[in-house]
Amino acid sequence: MxxxxxxxxxxxxxxxxxxxxxxxxxxxxxxxxxxxxxxRDRGGRGTGTPILPVSAPKIPAARPLAELSEAYAAVAQAV
Incomplete structure (x- = not known):
């Protein structure tokens, strides 16, 4: 060295x-x-603004990506 x-x-x-x-x-x-x-509220009362679930808009172009993701997950589970 x-x-x-x-x-x-x-x-x-x-x-x-x-x-x-x-x-x-x-x-x-x-x-x-x-x-x-x-x-600042550490008591767990949750006095802050709540987070509301929102449904995502349906995008036709995103479906192949979702299928690819599901296929990848299936291969990963098989291994």
């Missing part, structure tokens, strides 16, 4: 270590805090 390659390996190791330590430090401080976009 050349000196140049060893220097890059050390640099990459230091960057990786700094990233892992940053994640650990952020976890200890409970960062990031909840923002305004997040639901």
């Amino acid at each position: 050349t000196t140049h390659a060893r220097n890059w390996l050390k640099f990459g190791s230091l960057v990786g270590l700094a990233f892992v330590l940053g994640l650990f430090f952020a976890g200890l401080l409970n960062l990031p805090k909840a923002s305004l976009a997040q639901d």
